[in-house]
Amino acid sequence: MPITVKPAGVVMVLKSPDMERNEAFYWDLVQKQQSGRLAAEEETILNAWLNENSGHRELYDQFLSILRNTGSYDRLPEQDVEAAWAELEDRLTAAERRKEIPEYRLDRYLLYRRLLRYAAAIILVPTTLYLIYLNRQSRLPTEPSLREMQVARTGPAENNLVILSDGSQAWVNQNSSLMYAAAFEDDNRTVYLSGEAFFEVRKDPGRPFIVLCGDTRTEVTGTSFHLRGYDSEERVILNVTSGSVSFSLINQPDIRLNALVADERGEYLKGDPRLTRQLNDDPNFLAWHTRTLRFDNQTLGHILPRLGEYFHLEIALKNPDIARCRFTGRFAQPTVDEVMELIARTTGLEYEISEDILVVSGHGCNEP
Amino acid sequence: VDIDHSQPLDEAYFERLFREQYHLLCRTAYRLLRDADSSRDIVQDVFARLWKNRHQITVRGPYAAYLYRATIHQSLNYLKSSARTLNRERRYAESTERPLSGSRNTPDAHLEVSELEQTLHRAIDLLSPACREVFILSRFEEMPYKEIAQTLGVSVNTVEKHMVKALASLRAALKNR
Numbered sequence: 001m002p003i004t005v006k007p008a009g010v011v012m013v014l015k016s017p018d019m020e021r022n023e024a025f026y027w028d029l030v031q032k033q034q035s036g037r038l039a040a041e042e043e044t045i046l047n048a049w050l051n052e053n054s055g056h057r058e059l060y061d062q063f064l065s066i067l068r069n070t071g072s073y074d075r076l077p078e079q080d081v082e083a084a085w086a087e088l089e090d091r092l093t094a095a096e097r098r099k100e101i102p103e104y105r106l107d108r109y110l111l112y113r114r115l116l117r118y119a120a121a122i123i124l125v126p127t128t129l130y131l132i133y134l135n136r137q138s139r140l141p142t143e144p145s146l147r148e149m150q151v152a153r154t155g156p157a158e159n160n161l162v163i164l165s166d167g168s169q170a171w172v173n174q175n176s177s178l179m180y181a182a183a184f185e186d187d188n189r190t191v192y193l194s195g196e197a198f199f200e201v202r203k204d205p206g207r208p209f210i211v212l213c214g215d216t217r218t219e220v221t222g223t224s225f226h227l228r229g230y231d232s233e234e235r236v237i238l239n240v241t242s243g244s245v246s247f248s249l250i251n252q253p254d255i256r257l258n259a260l261v262a263d264e265r266g267e268y269l270k271g272d273p274r275l276t277r278q279l280n281d282d283p284n285f286l287a288w289h290t291r292t293l294r295f296d297n298q299t300l301g302h303i304l305p306r307l308g309e310y311f312h313l314e315i316a317l318k319n320p321d322i323a324r325c326r327f328t329g330r331f332a333q334p335t336v337d338e339v340m341e342l343i344a345r346t347t348g349l350e351y352e353i354s355e356d357i358l359v360v361s362g363h364g365c366n367e368p
Numbered sequence: 369v370d371i372d373h374s375q376p377l378d379e380a381y382f383e384r385l386f387r388e389q390y391h392l393l394c395r396t397a398y399r400l401l402r403d404a405d406s407s408r409d410i411v412q413d414v415f416a417r418l419w420k421n422r423h424q425i426t427v428r429g430p431y432a433a434y435l436y437r438a439t440i441h442q443s444l445n446y447l448k449s450s451a452r453t454l455n456r457e458r459r460y461a462e463s464t465e466r467p468l469s470g471s472r473n474t475p476d477a478h479l480e481v482s483e484l485e486q487t488l489h490r491a492i493d494l495l496s497p498a499c500r501e502v503f504i505l506s507r508f509e510e511m512p513y514k515e516i517a518q519t520l521g522v523s524v525n526t527v528e529k530h531m532v533k534a535l536a537s538l539r540a541a542l543k544n545r
Contacts, residue, residue, distance in 0.1 A: 022528060022532055023531075023532045023535050023536075024513065024527075024528040024531035024532050024535070025528070027506070027531065027535055028506070028512070028513065031506070031507070031510065035510065037510075059539075062539045062542055063535070065484075065542055066488065066507075066535070066538050066539070066542070067507070069482070069484050069485045069488045070485070070488050070489070070492065070507060070538075072481050072485050072489070073399060073488075073489050073492060073508070074395045074396075074398055074399040074508060075395075075481075076391070076394055076395050076398050076404060076407075077404075078391070079390060079391045079394050079408070081386075081387055081390050081391065084386075084390055084408065084411075084412065085383065085386055085387065085390075087412065088386065088412055088415055088416065091412070091416060092416060092419055092420075095416075095420070151449075153445060153449065155441065155445070155521070156518070156520075156521025157521070174521070175448075175521060177449055194449065231448075312521075314523045314525065355514070355523075355524050355525075356517065356523050356524060357523070357525075
């Protein structure tokens with residue numbers, strides 16, 4: 001997921017209401033004004049701002065210019081609706097005949113269709129064709145054929161269970177995608193992950209289960225593990241929960257951790273050609289899946305960022321000493337208020353949530 | 369266009385929706401993708417899914433609004449998932465196709481667009497992906513920042529920061545002409 005949480009201990013300065021009114025705020029007003037959606041009180045604010053100084057007027061003129069000269073950004077030539085409808089009808093009837101439309105289609109498939117469309121043009125230049133051929137050849141060993149792949153994709157705050165053809169299960173966390181074959185091959189079970197997932201793999205010693213994620217390759221025969229490798233994050237993290245797992249780099253197979261076992265963690269820092277093995281000391285790494293949270297005498301500096309990630313909130317502390325308070329508690333399927341009320345009561349703090357920001361205030365604690 | 373959407377979608381209505389909304393939805397996808405072919409594919413997908421799932425999904429509000437939201441989401445997902453794997457191939461495809469099929473990737477070429485408009489279009493194209501998405505959702509979809517934040521899965525704060533950056537870039541483009 002995109003990290004919306006500040007690292008532990010960082011204290012954010014809250015914005016005063018005045019600072020809220022940045023350029024984005026006035027852009028929104030100007031836009032509403034131009035499309036006749038401006039409320040009376042907003043008009044007052046806008047006019048007051050315009051009368052404040054000539055700099056604001058200049059900004060206003062620039063906003064108008066941007067609005068007026070970007071309207072053509074999305075102009076497309078007239079589309080052939082008839083041809084498009086015919087294509088859709090074909091596709092739906094074909095699917096009905098096959099009694100299924102793949103739930104998720106492949107981006108690669110879109111590209112493939114587009115390439116087909118331009119094939120006529122491409123064929124005119126044999127060298128181009130040759131290059132594409134080479135390009136495809138070079139991809140063959142690692143990428144399976146286009147047709148049999150499926151993709152399960154999740155949006156923000158969404159997670160899904162995918163049952164693979166061998167009976168293995170993958171819980172895919174938010175903003176992730178998992179690409180897998182509708183039916184695995186005979187000698188291996190390979191899936192492609194971008195984002196975060198928890199796998200419970202059926203035992204099948206003759207057919208290794210392989211997850212390719214970023215630069216990393218995770219191989220098991222039958223076990224459960226958690227893998228997190230978002231494009232937006234600098235690390236790929238593997239947490240083993242049972243069995244034994246091998247973790248390596250795709251392009252440097254000799255860089256590998258063999259036999260990671262339960263409660264061990266393998267970590268890869270993108271760009272740094274090594275893997276590290278450590279103990280998994282975070283009881284909440286699977287909170288998104290188990291819907292449970294557990295804190296054992298940890299500081300709020302540690303706890304609050306985790307709550308922020310779990311509940312999709314930003315965290316703001318009004319006083320840095322708040323981060324030093326400690327808290328112990330366990331929660332099953334909690335709401336943010338259930339957690340925060342207990343924390344507030346036991347530490348003498350107060351909290352409120354507005355605009356997706358969890359604001360914590362109070363004296364805080366002095367103990368180191 | 370008003371419909372009783374407690375009724376399941378029938379074939380005639382589905383076809384009418386397609387004919388009415390197709391071009392607008394292509395444009396919606398096109399703003400984000402800047403590629404006419406991918407945009408058409410996305411819209412085809414959105415309709416195919418609606419048809420396939422017509423008995424399962426409950427559409428709140430008019431179908432057109434649902435189609436519109438789905439197109440935006442699909443386009444954003446497409447941008448996100450294709451950022452790594454596809455861009456390489458797309459760049460490759462474009463560099464080889466361009467000499468043959470002309471300027472299909474410079475859409476302004478066929479249309480009557482002023483120099484100032486072209487400058488701004490280019491400035492929008494050159495925004496960082498996050499800034500561009502925020503700007504487009506605000507400028508064209510007229511979404512409030514809170515809704516943009518929900519759509520993109522980031523905080524309102526972040527959205528505003530991206531918006532300020534986007535505006536600064538576009539204002540610079542105005543000045544530097």
